[in-house]
Amino acid sequence: MESWLQVGKVRLETYFQRYRLEFDDDLVWGELLTKPEGHDAPESYFTQLSLSDQFEILEWHLRVSGRMAESLKSTVSINVHNSLVEHEDDRRRFLEILSATPAKVMLEFTEHYPMPEMESSNAFLREIRELGHLSALDDFGTGHNGMSLLTDYDFDVVKIDRSLTANLLKNPERQRMMKLLFQLLDVLGKQHVVEGIESEAVHEFLVELGFNTFQGFLFHRPEPVEALLAAGSVGATQ
Amino acid sequence: MTFPVAIDDAERINKLQSLGILDSSPDQNFDRIVHLCQDIFGVEIATISLVDSERQWFKSVIGLEVCETDRDVAFCNYTIMGDDIFEVTDAATHPDFADNALVTGPPNIRYYAGAPFAFEGFKLGAVCLIDPHPRDALDERGRAILKGLAAVVEREIRVQRMLRESLAMLTTVLKESDER
Numbered sequence: 001m002e003s004w005l006q007v008g009k010v011r012l013e014t015y016f017q018r019y020r021l022e023f024d025d026d027l028v029w030g031e032l033l034t035k036p037e038g039h040d041a042p043e044s045y046f047t048q049l050s051l052s053d054q055f056e057i058l059e060w061h062l063r064v065s066g067r068m069a070e071s072l073k074s075t076v077s078i079n080v081h082n083s084l085v086e087h088e089d090d091r092r093r094f095l096e097i098l099s100a101t102p103a104k105v106m107l108e109f110t111e112h113y114p115m116p117e118m119e120s121s122n123a124f125l126r127e128i129r130e131l132g133h134l135s136a137l138d139d140f141g142t143g144h145n146g147m148s149l150l151t152d153y154d155f156d157v158v159k160i161d162r163s164l165t166a167n168l169l170k171n172p173e174r175q176r177m178m179k180l181l182f183q184l185l186d187v188l189g190k191q192h193v194v195e196g197i198e199s200e201a202v203h204e205f206l207v208e209l210g211f212n213t214f215q216g217f218l219f220h221r222p223e224p225v226e227a228l229l230a231a232g233s234v235g236a237t238q
Numbered sequence: 239m240t241f242p243v244a245i246d247d248a249e250r251i252n253k254l255q256s257l258g259i260l261d262s263s264p265d266q267n268f269d270r271i272v273h274l275c276q277d278i279f280g281v282e283i284a285t286i287s288l289v290d291s292e293r294q295w296f297k298s299v300i301g302l303e304v305c306e307t308d309r310d311v312a313f314c315n316y317t318i319m320g321d322d323i324f325e326v327t328d329a330a331t332h333p334d335f336a337d338n339a340l341v342t343g344p345p346n347i348r349y350y351a352g353a354p355f356a357f358e359g360f361k362l363g364a365v366c367l368i369d370p371h372p373r374d375a376l377d378e379r380g381r382a383i384l385k386g387l388a389a390v391v392e393r394e395i396r397v398q399r400m401l402r403e404s405l406a407m408l409t410t411v412l413k414e415s416d417e418r
Binding site for chain 1: 255256258260261262263265266398401402403404405406408409411412413
């Protein structure tokens with residue numbers, strides 16, 4: 001089983017971090033986290049890769065997702081580097097690869113890097129949706145220039161960065177803002193995942209506001225995909 | 239196919255494309271409007287059409303399998319030229335539409351009524367009633383209802399844009415309050 005990939009001299013290992021869903025204990029949904037062995041900063045490692053390496057990693061991630069869907073009934077979120085979809089040709093190739101993928105996946109694009117101009121991006125995101133997959137905006141709230149890609153781009157899911165929930169319990173103003181954030185996402189029809197939940201008090205507070213999907217050490221740590229597939233199950237919600 | 243084009247059409251298209259509504263995901267509120275159109279008026283097809291540079295794209299559509307058509311066959315080109323309802327009671331005998339591909343072929347349009355909606359003064363598109371049979375012109379009540387629904391669409395587009403801008407601003411404030 002390909003739970004690792006050799007890219008040049010670097011071996012990539014992949015882990016799965018399950019989300020906590022308040023509305024369904026049985027549904028298994030989570031993120032594939034890929035670590036380049038010997039690199040402490042995965043983001044800078046992935047940024048310097050060539051397009052063909054990026055595509056190879058995408059296809060590998062999709063194969064792993066297929067295996068996970070088949071044997072663990074899990075839905076998998078995959079990180080995609082924004083540079084992969086910068087050009088029309090690459091977007092075509094991306095969609096071809098995706099249309100040959102039996103498993104339904106969520107594709108995460110980060111707010112750290114620009115996306116192609118709005119018209120092409122939204123047409124691309126629409127095609128992802130029409131193939132039955134989801135798109136997500138990752139690292140929401142950390143974008144540059146105080147603007148968010150979410151103003152113009154039509155992602156299905158928003159992953160709320162941990163920095164937005166920092167110091168939440170000590171700061172009433174911030175609590176009101178989080179309440180408004182939930183209402184805005186809800187009325188705009190966006191699903192969400194709140195990242196970086198490490199304390200039960202913060203979790204309880206956010207559930208009270210209406211948030212229902214979480215990622216964090218409080219619930220699940222990243223587990224090696226190889227071990228999960230060997231065991232044939234994903235750790236139950238704690 | 240020829241169709242009327244306003245002198246500020248390029249500006250209008252810029253405005254439409256800057257809204258982020260083209261190719262956006264299905265929206266219950268817009269879907270409710272086309273369902274209401276179908277129920278109230280008894281037409282086979284109802285759409286919320288946005289007139290882009292080379293196409294009309296349906297933000298919401300009922301009774302058709304497609305999500306867009308070429309712009310040059312769009313009846314809405316005529317609707318967005320004015321502020322009032324544009325209506326064709328029998329396209330087969332209308333000089334501008336008798337040889338339109340949507341009239342001579344599927345969906346074989348005979349009847350069309352559209353009420354335009356705008357954003358910041360630019361007509362983005364129209365709420366449209368379409369039927370494969372000729373119909374009488376809308377009466378006063380029907381016209382008022384169709385215009386009312388177009389006004390609801392106009393307001394919804396404006397409010398959704400404001401909400402998305404608020405979302406970006408809110409996250410900025412959240413970030414700053416963390417740095418203080």
